[in-house]
Amino acid sequence: MTNWSDYEQRITRAQSSAELDAIDHELFSRKAGLMTEALKALKDIDADKRKETAKDLNMWKGKLSSALEEKHKELGGGNNNDAFDITLDLPTQERGHLHLIPEFIRKVEEVFGRMGFDTADGPEIETEEYNFNKLNVPSDHPARDSQDTFWIEGVKNTVLRTQTSPVQIRYMLEHKPPFRMICPGKVYRKDSDATHSPMFHQFEGLMIGKDISLANLKGVLVTALTELIGREVEFRFRTGYFPFVEPGLEMDMMWQGDIEDSREGRWLEMGGCGMVHPNVLNNVGIDPNEWQGFAFGFGIERPLMIKHQIPDLRSFYEGDLRFLRQF
Numbered sequence: 001m002t003n004w005s006d007y008e009q010r011i012t013r014a015q016s017s018a019e020l021d022a023i024d025h026e027l028f029s030r031k032a033g034l035m036t037e038a039l040k041a042l043k044d045i046d047a048d049k050r051k052e053t054a055k056d057l058n059m060w061k062g063k064l065s066s067a068l069e070e071k072h073k074e075l076g077g078g079n080n081n082d083a084f085d086i087t088l089d090l091p092t093q094e095r096g097h098l099h100l101i102p103e104f105i106r107k108v109e110e111v112f113g114r115m116g117f118d119t120a121d122g123p124e125i126e127t128e129e130y131n132f133n134k135l136n137v138p139s140d141h142p143a144r145d146s147q148d149t150f151w152i153e154g155v156k157n158t159v160l161r162t163q164t165s166p167v168q169i170r171y172m173l174e175h176k177p178p179f180r181m182i183c184p185g186k187v188y189r190k191d192s193d194a195t196h197s198p199m200f201h202q203f204e205g206l207m208i209g210k211d212i213s214l215a216n217l218k219g220v221l222v223t224a225l226t227e228l229i230g231r232e233v234e235f236r237f238r239t240g241y242f243p244f245v246e247p248g249l250e251m252d253m254m255w256q257g258d259i260e261d262s263r264e265g266r267w268l269e270m271g272g273c274g275m276v277h278p279n280v281l282n283n284v285g286i287d288p289n290e291w292q293g294f295a296f297g298f299g300i301e302r303p304l305m306i307k308h309q310i311p312d313l314r315s316f317y318e319g320d321l322r323f324l325r326q327f
């Protein structure tokens, strides 16, 4: 004979809903529950005892069922392991975002794209011919000194490109004017200080047509850079020498802002620009008597430093999340 009061005690002591479910199953499972079986067995009991046994069983059936129900309610209050606690605060999902540099590159492509500029690409391992010679910088040219170069060991006349300008050459060899293109990418030089890094980013631009002038150059650059910086900034153009343009200019931007910095109020050089030198056009088979245009090459880190008041360019590459999460 089953001792029903043992079950009653087990129910009272149960610690979890799972434990209760197991007892419930043991007693009331349709197939082999103890109570189910006992009730089924009533028909085999002598008629004189049947009534009393049935009464007793029904009493226990009711008692155990309500004990189970009560205990379920009690455990459902939150101290059991398998109930859902809808008040629990789950950790919020962390979402990543683009690093400042690729984000800026996308913006460059978008802003110039709206002005009709095609986005071009070129290799980071470049030939000396494209990185220097065809850009009017022969091997004995003093301008090479300013671009301390990483030469590729064992591969003759090959460099990590020191500028994005060789993409001008590649583009002009493959396309017929008129055209407008920009090319963002990585460049490499043996430099390292607060405003120079051995790897940094530039974007190059080129616009060739029948009557493109310095006025167009100024208009395009001031419009695009104002939009890229996201606020009115003071720019200035001054003459500068680059062998692949004539005349050549440098474009500076005023370093403004709230941070205490010795550069406050000083001009920061953004990049070079000018009218494409006739020698360069000749080098790629474009007739300089028929076509003319401008080119420009800008650092990407510099406008970002101004925009976000970042005093040291090396912070971009250190991968310090405390720095990166600010933007």
Ligand code: DAH
Pocket: 162, 163, 164, 165, 204, 205, 242, 244, 245, 271, 272, 273, 274, 295, 296, 297, 298
């Ligand atoms: N490539 C030059 C540099 O890295 C920048 C530059 C100057 C690019 C004048 C140009 C340009 O396209 O016209 O210093």
